[in-house]
Amino acid sequence: MADRYPFTKIEAKWQQYWEENKTFKAIDNLTDKPKYYILDMFPYPSGAGLHVGHPEGYTATDIFSRYKRMRGFNVLHPMGWDAFGLPAEQYAIETGTPPSIKTAENIATFKRQIKSLGFSYDWDREINTTDEKYYKWTQWIFLQLYKKGLAYQAEVAVNWCPELGTVLANEEVIDGKSERGGYPVIRKPMRQWMLKITEYAERLLDDLDNLDWSESIKDMQRNWIGKSEGADVVFPVDGFEDLSLEVFTTRPDTLFGATYMVMAPEHPYLQTITSAENRSAVDSYRQKAERKSDLDRTDLAKEKTGVFTGSYAINPVNQKRIPIWVSDYVLMSYGTGAIMAVPAHDTRDYEFAQAFELPIVEVVSGGDISQEAFTDIEDGVMVNSASQDGDFSIDGLKPSVAIGKTIEWLEKTNKGKAAVNYKLRDWLFSRQRYWGEPFPVLHDGDNSIPLSTSDLPLTLPVLERIKPSGTGESPLANAKEWLEVVDPETGKVFKRETNTMPQWAGSCWYYLRFIDPHNEDQAWDPEKEKYWMPVDLYIGGAEHAVLHLLYARFWHKVLYDLGFVSTREPFRKLVNQGMILGTDGEKMSKSRGNVINPDEVVAQYGADTMRLYEMFMGPLERSKPWNTSGIEGVYRFLNKLWRHFIDDSGELIQLSSEKPDAETLTVIHASIKKVGNDLDNLAFNTAISQLMVYSNHMRDLDTVPREAFETFVALLAPFAPHMAEELWSLLGHETTLAYQAWPVYDESHLTTKTVTLAVQVNGKVRAQIEIDVDADKDAVLKAAHDQAPIQQHVEGKTIVKEIVVPNRIVNIVVK
């Protein structure tokens, strides 16, 4: 394309200006302006560099930050690096390059790329999770959790991946294989640090209600927490005086339909209650289940399997003896690890009962249990549900009512009690890796001794070569000198922890560190925290919808309980940007060869075009494909603008000092209104289209009034800040546009004298009339009936009804 505007020069000039003048420095505790904290999910600086997906969210927050500054807010808009993590460690193992070196290189690349887009970050607040000055405070927070009794160690059957030489979190295992690399994963018990997030389940659930997050994200979190209400019921085991099985059920109303019980293979009582003649079958089943991966136990296990234990339980409502089975469809990790099976009214039990020909007894009528389990709790009616002595009956009730009645009875007779269960499990908080935050604890045999704050940070030892320990422990097991600590007084030897923290740790609280990033005495200053928190707008990818946001909320609540933060929730408003797909409509990936490199886009079209295009593609939250000729469109828009106002010698053309005409005033004020409203709603695509309408209007004028152009430049500023600054200075202004007041619209210019109304006959548009605004009904109808096409369509018919919606539409109904 010829005659391209000199974006390279302009962009470099203004980026330098902003940096030198610290234009975007956020001032703490500034009281004459309202504060606004706008946060991006900070990136993991991978070796591949920035991807066009990253700048989408960053552009959105940047435009919003610039807009908010022009609206008079004191904006905090920081950026940093979530730089611990497996890839750098894998790279170190393969090449010998220390993770710290590789990480620094990657950060430099990311930073250069991010800066090339002209984002208005306060770079003085840059943080890096791998910096010991940062992770000192990550360790400090761990100590707070530990002291509060929320961190504990447990032997947990974890996901051991022999290839990676590490244990993976559940979310890192997909279909029984490692998320990274796709290596097989097996279950192996190891000593692990756990965090008691389950203790906060209820609050994490309740406080979602007041957050300005999309319902879908809130729902994902609700589902993840997975609260179920029901009852714990005690079933005595026949022949074992002091042994009973406790089960959790959400359907205590169906107790009379419980025809057998099932224990998880790992259930601690299984061995005890197994009869001699069933022992070998049960043992072999249990051993088989132990070896099964999660994949085998879930996805591929279409067929129910199980073995009878030889023992019977007594159903507490009717004293019936029911067989106790063992099956892996019951999980030890949920509820009590044992269930009462009600095949008539539970799909899984139904399948199991059919497979093993166990009795199916209907206790809720309304379905057809010869075909499938009937699980509705609103439409059915309880039947066959009365004790023989007649002292308890729920017959005739709706199941949803019977649930409560049964719980009352269970509590009264001491056979059970109301109970709540969550799907949420405690958080497995350690990794067998080098490149993570070391745990600030010492081990003395089975005792753990936390370090004191004054001993922090506990830094990572510099290893000559990072290699797996081979034992399942992290490479830190190879660092003998670091590992052993000798008490100078007693000579006693303590051992350090070889586990390190997961990547989530650093990202759980970074938004707090941005508030006070250089504080060496505390994690953050409470006064600054009170001033800046909560984060007013948080934008990032939907891949963090559950875990990162749940973990961060959990830590935040703990910090709140300890008095370190002043808000119950960290992120007031959350928006997830959609994915940017390749030109083929597929997810961008190296293997598909459809990756767009932002560096090339910036080199070819400039940062302003890149920013504008990413926002013009469609609604922020939706996924949308990249289109190479689409970017030409916005590029053309900027070029036309430049050519229209800047002559060949680089000077501003002559603008008119006249007042804009009425039509132009309408465009100006309608644009101020629409662009502002759209920005408030993060509807960047429609805001940009309004700017195009505005610009097209100016193109059609013989001479452009200065007022029209200046207002336009101000509205353009958040979107294409480099060009806007340049035009602003060519307009003769000497200060940055960054804090220029956002234009104010005047409603009086938005109302015109006349309005065009559509006239419909039977709902079909047949004519248009131009009429005075707020003309009365009779005048409107008269004008309508004067239209030839209307007369034509009405002629010879009876007018049934005439509808006039003022300034909107006329509809004449005829028969």
Next chain:
RNA sequence: GCCAGGGUGGCGGAAUUGGUAGACGCAGUGGACUCAAAAUCCACCGGUGGCAACACUGUGGGGGUUCGACUCCCCCCCCUGGUACCA
């Protein structure tokens, strides 16, 4: 299976409380400029029929409510994301 979000021209997408469907941009077609091309500028641009005026039709499919439905209600289909034996 369950939960959430979507289906609008050739494409990305617009449409306040139900009130002229297709803003804006891309692609395409025709024209101007040019020796020519690129760039630029102007015009057209959902489909069918018609020289045209215009008519009919059209927002995943089928019903309904309404003077009027992309918008509200019911049923169904498809796509995307999440989740998956959670008792």
